[in-house]
Amino acid sequence: MKTKTTNVLLAGATVALSVLPLVCSRPATGEAFSGSDGQVGAVIEQLRPGYRLWFSPLWVPPSSEIESSLFGLQAAIGAGALCYALGYLRGSSNRMKDPNA
Amino acid sequence: MHIMEGYLPIEHALGWSVVSAPFLGFGFYRLSSRIKEDSSAKLFLGACAGFAFVLSALKLPSLTGSCSHPTGVGLGAILLGPATMSVLGAVVLLFQALFLAHGGLTTLGANAFSMAIVGSFVAWSVHAVSIRVRVPVGAAIFLSALLSDLATYATTALQLGLAFPDSQGGSVVSTARFLLVFLPTQLPLAVSEGLLTVFVINLLGSHLGDDKRFHGLTGVAR
Numbered sequence: 001m002k003t004k005t006t007n008v009l010l011a012g013a014t015v016a017l018s019v020l021p022l023v024c025s026r027p028a029t030g031e032a033f034s035g036s037d038g039q040v041g042a043v044i045e046q047l048r049p050g051y052r053l054w055f056s057p058l059w060v061p062p063s064s065e066i067e068s069s070l071f072g073l074q075a076a077i078g079a080g081a082l083c084y085a086l087g088y089l090r091g092s093s094n095r096m097k098d099p100n101a
Numbered sequence: 102m103h104i105m106e107g108y109l110p111i112e113h114a115l116g117w118s119v120v121s122a123p124f125l126g127f128g129f130y131r132l133s134s135r136i137k138e139d140s141s142a143k144l145f146l147g148a149c150a151g152f153a154f155v156l157s158a159l160k161l162p163s164l165t166g167s168c169s170h171p172t173g174v175g176l177g178a179i180l181l182g183p184a185t186m187s188v189l190g191a192v193v194l195l196f197q198a199l200f201l202a203h204g205g206l207t208t209l210g211a212n213a214f215s216m217a218i219v220g221s222f223v224a225w226s227v228h229a230v231s232i233r234v235r236v237p238v239g240a241a242i243f244l245s246a247l248l249s250d251l252a253t254y255a256t257t258a259l260q261l262g263l264a265f266p267d268s269q270g271g272s273v274v275s276t277a278r279f280l281l282v283f284l285p286t287q288l289p290l291a292v293s294e295g296l297l298t299v300f301v302i303n304l305l306g307s308h309l310g311d312d313k314r315f316h317g318l319t320g321v322a323r
Contacts (some may be wrong), residue, residue, distance in 0.1 A: 047275055
């Protein structure tokens, strides 16, 4: 199979894997699509009731809007770095094929 | 897999930091000598760090009705080697602990151990073994990213299980309970991570021609 075809299939399957749950899974108890990292707290509370957190974050995003924009920023920085590398490689391989271009 | 700030008792927090430190120290040494040897290595470092930044920022819905996120360390572990990638993974975790209140400074050692260190070494070993037994390159990459993702979450469950043993069944029972929180949600996400890692390696590879620096496509990075 050509790499391009494979990649279209890979991307399609990944998108399907994230969209499918939104359509067909019904969340169990509690908040729909809450984070599994956050669910840990409830289990700790059952295993050791009254466990006191002994340290809290130095800084907490003041609202969920700001938090989501910071997550967006993290993804943007990452995508920027990755795509810079991809573009650089593509540019240099094109130049190697056709030095006059 | 982020254990939140203050969740681990102080002796566990310190213990995991001590365990992680030598790996990260060695990784930092490998990272800096790699940059000195070959300045174009920065491009691959940037690409792999970027991938981990993107993937660990994306909290994706899973079939269980919960959300979780992939880790993105498989790519770098395959292309750069596990020691180097573990440093980049730890940088991602530090960023999230400082600016997002996601994870934490006291739990940084534990989180770095599960995601950056275990994640990288599992990805790298699975890839190395798969290539050795002649698994096709794409399948080898898929498998190593998938298992690296799952191993990371299993390690987190173990860390929490050790810190909070069940009053009757001890750490075995509590670890199982934490595994039950993570793994069903994580399984489809680990598949996504495997697919995405193959996708990105295909993209990188299609522009490289016969560039031999890109070890991961054909052989095994150190």
